Amino acid sequence: MRMATWNINSIRARHDRVLAWLERSDVDVLALQETKIDDARFPVESFEKLGYRVAHHGTNQWNGVAVASRIGLEDVQIGVPGLPEYDQAAEARSIGAVCGGVRVWSLYVPNGRAVDDPHYHYKLHWLAVLRDYAEKQLANEPHLQMVLCGDFNIAPTDDDIWSVEYYQGSTHVTGPERQAFTSVVDAGFTDVVRPFHPGPGVYTYWDYTRLSFQKRRGMRIDFALASPALAARVTGAQIDREERKGKGPSDHAPVIVEFRDA
DNA sequence: ATGCCGTACCGTGTACGA
Numbered sequence: 001m002r003m004a005t006w007n008i009n010s011i012r013a014r015h016d017r018v019l020a021w022l023e024r025s026d027v028d029v030l031a032l033q034e035t036k037i038d039d040a041r042f043p044v045e046s047f048e049k050l051g052y053r054v055a056h057h058g059t060n061q062w063n064g065v066a067v068a069s070r071i072g073l074e075d076v077q078i079g080v081p082g083l084p085e086y087d088q089a090a091e092a093r094s095i096g097a098v099c100g101g102v103r104v105w106s107l108y109v110p111n112g113r114a115v116d117d118p119h120y121h122y123k124l125h126w127l128a129v130l131r132d133y134a135e136k137q138l139a140n141e142p143h144l145q146m147v148l149c150g151d152f153n154i155a156p157t158d159d160d161i162w163s164v165e166y167y168q169g170s171t172h173v174t175g176p177e178r179q180a181f182t183s184v185v186d187a188g189f190t191d192v193v194r195p196f197h198p199g200p201g202v203y204t205y206w207d208y209t210r211l212s213f214q215k216r217r218g219m220r221i222d223f224a225l226a227s228p229a230l231a232a233r234v235t236g237a238q239i240d241r242e243e244r245k246g247k248g249p250s251d252h253a254p255v256i257v258e259f260r261d262a
Numbered sequence: 263a264t265g266c267c268g269t270a271c272c273g274t275g276t277a278c279g280a
Contacts, residue, residue, distance in 0.1 A: 009268075009269070009279085010268085010270080012270085013268080013269060013270090034279090036269070036270070037270095060270095060271095061269080061270045061271065061278095062270090062277095062278075111278080111280060112280085113278085113279085113280085153280070155280095167280090170280075171280070172280060205280075207266085207267080207279095207280070208266085208267035208268055208279095209265075209267045209268090210265090210267085211266095212267095219280075221280080248268095251267090251268080251279085251280090
């Protein structure tokens with residue numbers, strides 16, 4: 001089983017690139033973030049033509065997440081249970097589905113905007129709820145096959161950013177955010193890409209401005225965190241930085257993980 | 263300190279991103 005997670009920064013702006021990538025990447029499951037579209041307008045047919053079924057959760061031009069799968073799409077869950085709202089509105093930041101026996105979560109963790117901004121506290125609360133959910137699932141089922149993948153909007157260590165000085169005082173690198181990320185890992189969900197691509201200098205996101213990609217100035221903020229039983233099946237992983245090149249790329253690269261059969 | 267670039271919105275500017 002081959003799966004990927006990718007923040008595409010708009011399915012409308014990225015439609016042709018996403019479908020072309022899907023066609024050549026040979027992934028069975030693709031978790032998407034930032035589709036930036038509502039359910040009614042998501043181009044499900046384009047994915048179906050390539051043999052994928054899609055579960056999408058989007059309410060407006062912000063956020064939006066999806067799971068596309070050619071190996072089954074069962075027990076779709078719109079949102080991790082108990083996640084907080086912002087301004088009395090549930091944002092479309094998580095969707096889960098069982099694909100080929102694995103519960104795949106596509107997550108778009110809140111950005112946080114600025115340290116101590118209300119959105120920053122919302123981000124930390126959101127991550128705490130995610131951690132509690134994941135921990136509980138694992139406690140209920142020791143052989144749980146589950147992966148939490150997506151854009152976590154956190155660079156867990158200084159190796160995951162191109163410059164400590166540049167991000168001084170910014171979100172994504174603060175102690176509380178890194179602790180929130182670590183607590184998900186400590187709940188039993190392992191970063192299964194890192195062993196195959198040790199840092200420093202390995203990134204999944206590069207700012208559109210300032211020629212960041214060309215200058216290799218990025219951040220590693222997109223992850224696949226696997227439950228113990230699923231992590232034991234990992235055979236390889238890639239970060240497809242080629243996809244960040246060319247005309248009209250997303251600012252994030254696809255992250256791919258391969259699992260042996262259960 | 264800001265723009266830098268990119269996306270989407272009843273849009274000729276504003277909000278958001280990380």
